[in-house]
Amino acid sequence: MTSDESHGQSTEAGESTATGVRQSTQVAIIGAGPAGLLLGHILGQAGIDYRILEARDKDYVLGRIRAGVLEQDSVDLLGKYGLDADLKTNGLTHHGIYLQHEGERHHIDFAELTGRTVTVYGQQALVHHLVAEHERLGSQLIFEATDVQPTKIESAQIDGERASVAYTAPNGERITLDCDYIIGADGYHGVCRRTFPEGTLEVAERVYDFAWLGILADVAPSTDDLIYALHRDGFAMHSMRSTTVSRLYLQVSPDDDIANWSDERIWEALQTRLGTEGWTLTEGPITEKSILPMRSFVVSTLNYGRLYLVGDAGHIVPPTGAKGLNSAIADVALLAEALQAHYAGDDTGLEQYSDKALDRQWKVQHFSQWMTDMLHVHPADGSAEQSAFDFQRQLGQIRYVTSSHAAQVSLAEQYAGLPFVDAR
């Protein structure tokens, strides 16, 4: 089946029972973030039936502003499945990043160091495109599917039994959807992770004592590549969404209130933290501002029975390494291949999915925390001396990275992206 044919055609008519309507598909995907939407497209192109169940309405899903950098493997994957039409037009290829400290700015050239590049492309634009393509194909993408409840997930151990997902459709009808597999693409707050039987899933987690204040501004970016800056007042970053829209971030306290940050105060802090001699940060109207908490989080397994987790449902990184969206795409690439192999008679990929995805994810966790630690001011937890020590240590670290070829190759290799894992 090609991407031009309609897909995701699970049985709609179904059979009415006393408790509602019973329907069937091959793969039930819970969540229409980038992970769920992309998985649906890949399965559909392989001729595998699916239905995507999303709790929120379409406007909410399309309106969420998230990450903005795609690794080369993510770009290649979207291209492979013909999902890069908008990306090709609006994505901005970047050859590196700037690392800045104490007003000194150094370029790390990924293309020169590793032969790889990254693409600046908002997650919001990707979600828009994936939803539009689902609509064009007439996919089974159900918004406002409430009270979604996975059941019989353990049935992988019971011969012939299938799993099912119960949900309430937007028209109020309670539907039981029988399926071979349930995919939890429902993000950090989703229901799927909580469905694992007690004792089968553990969580490793770190919460940071700082957050990011992010803005979108209608002004051309003042930089060619992204700038990551450590300043005594805290981290700052200059990213972008297009040639006319800038995305900028400031380190703030996690319990700060956005109401404390007037546009004027935001620009002033950005000017101070990003300022270098001979460079101008051009200001413009701020169209969106919010405070984003930061955490590192990984589950001990992404699989129980017929239920598999992908993306934020299974792991979260702090945004400093731009790895959240790419990790979700890497999971999807691996699981989509494993599901295709299953329907061709080989279950090795499904059996190995969790181990392989988590092996890659822990390397990504290390990188994300390393970048985060290097670039943020660590608030004194009772000791000003410790905080002063950390700041000098971090300056030493940045000076090392910006002067060592080996350290730059390592940063570039990880930022441009560790290879996606093969399912076999």
Ligand code: APR
């Ligand atoms: N039932 C149905 N849908 C649900 C439920 C539920 N019980 N709970 C959550 N969802 C939906 C959410 O409304 C959301 O649309 O699941 C979707 C999960 O999407 P994301 O949070 O975007 O997660 P994911 O697709 O894994 O994408 C990861 O998002 O947070 C960023 O940095 C992260 O870029 C990364 C990306």
Ligand code: PHB
């Ligand atoms: C973004 O553009 O939103 C962005 C870019 C790089 C990051 C985090 C966020 O590390």
